Amino acid sequence: xxxxxxxxxxxxxxxxxxxxxxxxxxxxxxxxxxxxxxxxxxxxxxxxxxxxxxxxxxxxxxxxxxxxxxxxxxxxxxxxxxxxxxxxxxxxxxxxxxxxxxxxxxxxxxxxxxxxxxxxxxxxxxxxxxxxxxxxxxxxxxxxxxxxxxxxxxxxxxxxxxxxxxxxxxxxxxxxxxxxxxxxxxxxxxxxxxxxxxxxxxxxxxxxxxxxxxxxxxxxxxxxxxxxxxxxxxxxxxxxxxxxxxxxxxxxxxxxxxxxxxxxxxxxxxxxxxxxxxxxxxxxxxxxxxxxxxxxxxxxxxxx
Amino acid sequence: xxxxxxxxxxxxxxxxxxxxxxxxxxxxxxxxxxxxxxxxxxxxxxxxxxxxxxxxxxxxxxxxxxxxxxxxxxxxxxxxxxxxxxxxxxxxxxxxxxxxxxxxxxxxxxxxxxxxxxxxxxxxxxxxxxxxxxxxxxxxxxxxxxxxxxxxxxxxxxxxxxxxxxxxxxxxxxxxxxxxxxxxxxxxxxxxxxxxxxxxxxxxxxxxxxxxxxxxxxxxxxxxxxxxxxxxxxxxxxxxxxxxxxxxxxxxxxxxxxxxxxxxxxxxxxxxxxxxxxxxxxxxxxxxxxxxxxxxxxxxxxxxxxxxxxxxxxxxxxxxxxxxxxxxxxxxxxxxxxxxxxxxxxxxxxxxxxxxxxxxxxxxxxxxxxxxxxxxxxxxxxxxxxxxxxxxxxxxx
Numbered sequence: 001x002x003x004x005x006x007x008x009x010x011x012x013x014x015x016x017x018x019x020x021x022x023x024x025x026x027x028x029x030x031x032x033x034x035x036x037x038x039x040x041x042x043x044x045x046x047x048x049x050x051x052x053x054x055x056x057x058x059x060x061x062x063x064x065x066x067x068x069x070x071x072x073x074x075x076x077x078x079x080x081x082x083x084x085x086x087x088x089x090x091x092x093x094x095x096x097x098x099x100x101x102x103x104x105x106x107x108x109x110x111x112x113x114x115x116x117x118x119x120x121x122x123x124x125x126x127x128x129x130x131x132x133x134x135x136x137x138x139x140x141x142x143x144x145x146x147x148x149x150x151x152x153x154x155x156x157x158x159x160x161x162x163x164x165x166x167x168x169x170x171x172x173x174x175x176x177x178x179x180x181x182x183x184x185x186x187x188x189x190x191x192x193x194x195x196x197x198x199x200x201x202x203x204x205x206x207x208x209x210x211x212x213x214x215x216x217x218x219x220x221x222x223x224x225x226x227x228x229x230x231x232x233x234x235x236x237x238x239x240x241x242x243x244x245x246x247x248x249x250x251x252x253x254x255x256x257x258x259x260x261x262x263x264x265x266x267x268x269x270x271x272x273x274x275x276x277x278x279x280x281x282x283x284x285x286x287x288x289x290x291x292x293x294x295x296x297x298x299x300x301x302x303x304x
Numbered sequence: 305x306x307x308x309x310x311x312x313x314x315x316x317x318x319x320x321x322x323x324x325x326x327x328x329x330x331x332x333x334x335x336x337x338x339x340x341x342x343x344x345x346x347x348x349x350x351x352x353x354x355x356x357x358x359x360x361x362x363x364x365x366x367x368x369x370x371x372x373x374x375x376x377x378x379x380x381x382x383x384x385x386x387x388x389x390x391x392x393x394x395x396x397x398x399x400x401x402x403x404x405x406x407x408x409x410x411x412x413x414x415x416x417x418x419x420x421x422x423x424x425x426x427x428x429x430x431x432x433x434x435x436x437x438x439x440x441x442x443x444x445x446x447x448x449x450x451x452x453x454x455x456x457x458x459x460x461x462x463x464x465x466x467x468x469x470x471x472x473x474x475x476x477x478x479x480x481x482x483x484x485x486x487x488x489x490x491x492x493x494x495x496x497x498x499x500x501x502x503x504x505x506x507x508x509x510x511x512x513x514x515x516x517x518x519x520x521x522x523x524x525x526x527x528x529x530x531x532x533x534x535x536x537x538x539x540x541x542x543x544x545x546x547x548x549x550x551x552x553x554x555x556x557x558x559x560x561x562x563x564x565x566x567x568x569x570x571x572x573x574x575x576x577x578x579x580x581x582x583x584x585x586x587x588x589x590x591x592x593x594x595x596x597x598x599x600x601x602x603x604x605x606x607x608x609x610x611x612x613x614x615x616x617x618x619x620x621x622x623x624x625x626x627x628x629x630x631x632x633x634x635x636x637x638x639x640x641x642x643x644x645x646x647x648x649x650x651x652x653x654x655x656x657x658x659x660x661x662x663x664x665x666x667x668x669x670x671x672x673x674x675x676x677x678x679x680x681x682x683x684x685x686x687x688x689x690x691x692x693x694x695x696x697x698x699x700x701x
Contacts, residue, residue, distance in 0.1 A: 004399035011392060106479065113481040115437045118416055130424045207391055208420045213413040214387040253381070253396060264359075265352040268343035268382035 006134045008250055010206060013141035014199050016242035019226045020145075020152050020235060021195030027233040027293075028161060029188035030168025032090040035077070036196055036223055038097030041215035043070045043197025044204035045104060048117045051205075059121060059205060066201035067194045074193025078186040097217065104212040116211025120204050137206050144202065145239060148195055152235040155191070164188055165233075222249075225279050231289025240291065248278060334377035335370075335627055337362065337617055338403035338427075340393060340418065341610070345385025347410040350606045353598055354408050354432075355380060357607040360597040361614035361650055368651040371622050372658070379403055383410070387417035394418045398425050404621075404629045407613040409433060410606060422446050427629040428636070430613035432606045436485065439677045445633045447678040448616070450609040450669050452582045454482050458489040460685045461555070461580055465528060466497020468578070470553060474526035475504035476517055476541060478533035486532060502526045509537050518544045528553035535560050539568060546573040557581060561690065571693040583686035583700050584608040584668050590615075590648040591668040605669065612667035615650040616640055619665055622657045640665050641673040641681075 018036060025033045046069045047062035049055075057065070081092050104111045111117070123140065125133050155161045163184055166174040175181045204210045222245055230241020252271045256262070262270065282289075339358045342351040362378045370376060379401040381393035390409070397403045398421060405428035409415040412435035419438065422429040423446040431438065432451045439449055452460075465473065473494065477483035483506050491501045502524040505517045518541065521529055529545065531538045531554060538560040545554065558581030566574050584591050584605055594603050594611050617632060619639040624631030639653065644662030647653040653663050665672055670683035688695040 001400050004395050007395045007399065008392070105481075108481060108484075114413065115435055115481060116413055116416055118420070118437075118441060207387075207417060209387070209417045211387060211413040211416065213411065214417065216386060218384075218386060219388060250392065250396070253393075263352070264339075264341075264355040264380045264382075265343045267380070268351075268384075271382070272344060272384075 003131045003134055006131075006138050008246055010134065010138050010141050012243040012246040013138070013145050014203050014206070015223060015226055015246060016145050016239040017141075017148055017199035017202070018196050018223045019230065019238035019242045020148050021192045021199065022223055022227050023192075023233065023235060023238045024152060024155065024164075024195065025189055025192035027227065027238070028156065028164040028168065029185060029192075030164075030171075031078075031185060031189060032086060033093045033189070033192070034090045034217070034220055034224070035093030035095070035097035035100075036220045037215045037217060038093075038100040039070050039074060039193040039196040040200035040203065040219065041097070041100045041104060041210075041212075042073050043067070043200030044210045044215075045111060045117075045200075046070070046197070047201035048120045048204045048210055049111070052120050053112065053117055059123065063198065063201045063205075066197050070197025070200070071190040071194035073197075075186050075190040077193070078189035079182075082182055082185070094217065094220075097215070097220065101212045101215050104215070111212075114212055116209055116214075117204075118209045120208050120210065122205045122208060125208065141202065141206075144198070148198070149235055149239060152195075152238075156235060160184075225275075225282075228279070228287075228289055229282055231291040231293060233293030234289075234291050237289050237291035237293075241289065244290075249275060334375040335621055336377050336379060336401055336403045337614070338394075338397035338401060338406040339378055339380040339408055339610075340383055340390065340397060340406050341380070341408045342385040342410045342414070343382040345383070347383070347385040350410060350604060351382070353600075353604065353607045354410070354610040356598055357594060357603070357611035358407055358614040360594070361611060361618065364651055365618050365654065368654065371618055371654060374627075376618065376621075383414045385411050385414065387411075387413045390414040391417050391421065394421050398422070398427050404428065404627060405430065405617045405632055407617060408606075408610040412438060416441065419443060419447060422629075425629070426633075428617065428632040430610075430617065432609045435481075439675075439679045443678065445676075445678065446629065448613075448636060448674055449678050450612055450672065450680055450683075451605075452683050453679055454486055455489055456680070456682065457580075457582065458486050459493050461530075462490055462493035462497065462499075464578075464580055464685075464687055465553075465555065466494070466499060468528075468553065470494075470497075470528040471499045472502045472524070472526045473499060473528045473530055474502045474521045474524050475530045475532055476514070476521055477504055477506050477530075478509040478537055479506050480509075483532060490530070507533075507537070509534065511537075512540065514541050514544055517541075518548055518550075522548060522550065526552065528555060531556040531560065533560055535562065535565055539565055542569060542573055542577065554578070555580070558686070558688065561695075563695065566690055566693045566695065571691075574690040574693065577690040578698070579688045579690075579695070581686055583684045585666070585670050585684050586700060588648055588666065588668055590666075593649070594668045603668070608668040612665075612669045612672050615653070615667055616665060616672060618650050619647075619653045619657065619663070622654050637674060639663055641671075 025031050043066040046066040050057045051062040105114050171181050226241040226245040227238050230237030252274050256267050256270045341354045362376050383390035407430040409431045412433040415431045415433040423443045429447045431449050434451045436453045487504045505520050507517050554577040558579040561579045620632045620636040624635045644664040647663045647665050656663050673681040686700045687698040
């Protein structure tokens with residue numbers, strides 16, 4: 001049981017990292033990115049290709065490379081979609097993630113196609129007991145979440161974050177105020193993508209195996225759900241939301257199994273139904289999330 | 305009368321219970337198996353009956369008194385046909401339910417994702433996934449696969465084509481991960497029957513016209529054309545071959561040329577197309593029992609295989625030195641192959657094992673004999689030919 005809880009905490013942490021990444025792009029800068037899983041895939045593949053398939057770089061270097069490559073990919077996507085907003089941006093980014101997945105399936109020589117990449121190294125994997133490996137990885141994930149959380153908090157409370165929020169609320173006004181909107185958008189997208197790629201790389205090293213089929217839009221939906229549940233725009237909301245989503249998804253396993261008289265396929269259907277219901281209920285009754293963004297107000301100079 | 309227990313009596317009682325033979329306590333502890341099937345997602349059409357095929361075996365075993373007096377408890381989870389979800393489900397089965405075997409993973413990506421968890425935690429994994437790479441993983445014997453891999457499938461195709469007198473085969477293949485490996489195997493196998501592969505064109509499945517591909521195939525002057533694609537593209541290819549006046553042999557996988565395809569094309573276009581596919585052992589009593597259990601005349605191959613997964617796991621557990629994944633690993637081949645009384649029913653097998661007899665299990669999916677790497681040695685194949693818009697079975701062997 002402990003081992004299972006630790007593993008789920010790792011998943012929650014990795015989802016939390018991605019939710020933090022999405023929060024920079026969507027929560028702070030207001031760009032809808034439904035291609036999140038594409039960046040996760042780019043990160044996971046970059047690190048996996050460099051540490052096991054095409055080279056034997058040490059893991060930290062592979063992860064660093066993943067961060068750099070996904071940041072570049074993010075900046076590129078931001079530039080390509082510079083003129084798009086709202087639904088159009090959502091569709092194009094969704095397309096991006098599908099393109100990544102299809103490339104990973106078909107560039108067999110480069111990515112090993114749909115067979116995926118297995119035996120991705122993990123820190124001390126094989127040298128310690130599986131349970132110990134789990135604990136080590138939980139430590140690494142927790143540290144990663146903490147560091148990224150602090151960075152995101154720093155961004156949010158800095159003048160830089162204020163500009164991002166201004167762009168989110170009205171980019172024309174921000175442009176009139178003399179801010180280089182495109183540059184800010186590109187940078188925010190790159191930072192968010194880099195965080196997601198970082199999470200993707202860790203995901204690969206944790207599971208030891210990645211395949212194109214693992215990077216389906218369903219994961220993006222989980223992350224969007226996590227951020228919506230937590231509260232779009234707040235970093236703590238992103239992390240807690242991710243933990244809640246994983247807890248809910250896993251919790252339904254145990255709850256639904258207790259309902260008597262359900263066949264296996266009905267149990268599975270009820271679980272999916274519950275997760276969908278959660279999203280609908282949440283959006284209906286608490287669209288701002290459990291920890292909504294509070295506007296940071298600074299006292300006017302001279303006011304008593 | 306109210307029995308009053310003082311601390312000393314309680315302690316004495318507990319000590320007595322603990323000192324009792326381990327077998328008495330063990331009876332209360334069931335043997336735990338896990339079923340991990342695609343109940344939702346792309347595998348959704350297969351998962352539910354795969355699960356029923358497992359449940360049927362477990363129920364039969366429990367009704368007959370369990371394995372050596374121990375009940376079998378089945379824990380089920382859904383893979384959602386998604387590696388991410390499957391890994392979490394497998395974690396739950398292994399760490400919370402403490403199962404000693406996981407049965408019935410379907411998608412290759414799911415199986416490959418779950419496999420490291422299984423061999424690291426010494427849990428046996430029975431799978432129906434076909435990708436060749438799965439049994440090449442460093443699984444140390446913890447994977448058993450009942451689905452024929454592509455080497456076996458193409459070897460059987462080569463044998464069949466050789467018998468039909470094919471000497472020069474051209475392949476039109478959809479762009480899939482198995483297109484290229486399949487060609488390599490066919491090229492290796494055909495010379496055994498005096499034939500060869502004249503060439504291969506890999507095409508994009510989503511195209512709507514394959515005129516130039518068909519021309520390339522005809523230029524090689526083959527006597528057989530192997531349409532290694534899926535239903536939509538093979539439909540177009542058959543039509544274009546007919547238009548081009550092709551009268552030679554046509555062969556395609558059974559999942560591409562099925563009744564739906566035959567209904568959508570005129571009979572003169574499809575006549576003479578032969579198909580091949582791994583088949584359950586339709587003559588086996590196990591297959592007939594499964595027909596009754598699932599309430600269908602035509603149980604799909606995956607359900608037949610998971611039915612055998614559960615039977616093999618139960619039989620292996622009966623003679624395992626310890627009721628663990630490790631125990632199943634060392635004993636599964638003792639019940640599945642190597643001579644002994646031929647058994648197709650798990651309950652009968654358990655009875656014979658109890659009497660100290662050696663058994664050789666063969667189930668609804670076939671002989672269930674495995675190589676050291678966990679691949680199935682052979683299984684029945686069904687060969688059919690399209691005639692007048694219907695498929696006629698040539699043979700099952």
